[in-house]
Ligand SMILES: Nc1ncnc2c1ncn2[C@@H]1O[C@H](COP(=O)(O)OP(=O)(O)OP(=O)(O)O)[C@@H](O)[C@H]1O
């Protein structure tokens with residue numbers, strides 16, 4: 285038998301200067317880069333993480349200081365090595381890392397000089413990757429400085445912990461490095477924009493019961509819970525568990541409260557700069573850290589009707605390969621088995637979300653509630669018709685001679701038939717919360733309140749019941765102060781008589 289010839293090998297050691305520059309461009313943003321550094325601190329068991337930025341000095345810097353386990357010098361040198369761990373090795377459950385790259389790739393995406401100072405068992409070690417130094421030496425040799433006493437952020441280190449310091453922030457300045465004031469302005473704005481991302485990505489670590497505090501320039505970051513779970517009007521479904529290759533995927537759907545059941549600040553906070561429409565969808569967490577959000581993974585469109593739906597998916601780090609988690613921890617793909625299950629979830633929650641929007645409309649079909657409009661479902665079509673039996677209409681119609689009465693009822697029917705359905709539809713698809721009922725003037729309100737009151741009092745209803753009934757429907761609901769005043773005046777004058 286012919287023996288296979290051993291293949292030859294040639295030296296293909298990467299050029300340090302070229303490869304390390306290449307590591308800069310794998311697509312981090314400032315917020316995903318800082319998140320990657322925070323991941324490491326959390327994995328190291330930190331209870332407090334402080335982000336300190338100094339932008340108005342000659343050499344601006346960003347520092348992340350934690351009180352985690354820290355590293356010895358050997359561990360630090362290993363940590364500075366690109367590819368410090370094999371991505372195929374299993375990791376402990378709370379470990380947020382995978383690739384042995386994040387510390388380096390996240391840092392180089394924002395700066396040309398990375399200093400890590402770490403303190404463990406009373407000993408402080410430091411190591412520096414300076415890309416300008418690597419460019420000259422073209423070697424994979426990390427600097428080990430003897431004296432780092434003057435280094436920014438160093439005084440913030442406690443008995444144990446790690447400081448990650450970014451200097452030479454060339455990427456953050458947007459080419460404004462020569463103008464110190466403009467440069468500070470740009471960096472500060474970018475940092476402020478990153479704040480919301482951090483509040484969202486790490487909300488489960490920083491909400492009560494508190495496991496972790498994250499401070500940005502001395503200010504504690506408040507958790508941003510995208511499901512508004514503390515709002516009693518949030519509807520949540522029971523958690524579903526899906527087993528996959530010995531690991532568990534946990535799925536829980538939430539329907540956010542209607543915007544009227546939330547303060548405007550909270551509503552806008554959880555909508556974010558992209559708005560609610562773009563923020564609906566799956567929220568994928570890996571080890572409770574948010575990886576991505578605001579997507580239905582191509583399973584359905586982000587529509588107005590499902591815009592209150594958000595689905596939490598929890599996965600452990602043992603499923604990283606199945607979900608194709610990337611180095612930046614900001615993208616993933618659905619494993620096929622999960623895809624099928626999520627299709628059902630989407631169908632169910634979309635129906636739930638639709639209900640939340642229609643709830644206010646459904647009151648209209650409840651005859652006990654005095655609707656001005658009726659919502660009628662017939663032949664699979666929905667019609668909205670003015671309710672001519674409403675006391676405000678019928679009392680006036682009854683006061684007219686037959687000819688005029690017919691004319692009046694025809695006018696009302698015309699209003700109903702010419703409801704601007706297309707315009708409403710277009711507005712609903714944009715910002716439905718901006719659509720509000722038109723306000724009525726005093727005289728119109730006066731007539732409507734008096735007619736309604738007279739019919740209801742004639743039906744022997746007590747005044748509290750009448751008030752409760754009227755408070756719930758427009759136009760009285762939207763002009764409730766005026767309505768109450770007219771009711772009080774009408775009842776007062778009746779009693780005097
Ligand atoms: N703040 C820290 N405290 C203690 N050890 C740290 C800290 N930051 C990094 N390390 C050590 O450095 C190693 C390398 O970190 P790096 O972020 O490059 O990779 P990783 O976290 O293992 O994986 P990934 O590339 O997925 O982030 C970590 O595995 C950890 O052992």
Ligand SMILES: [Mg+2]
Nearest residue numbers: 324381386387
């Ligand atoms: Mg990491």
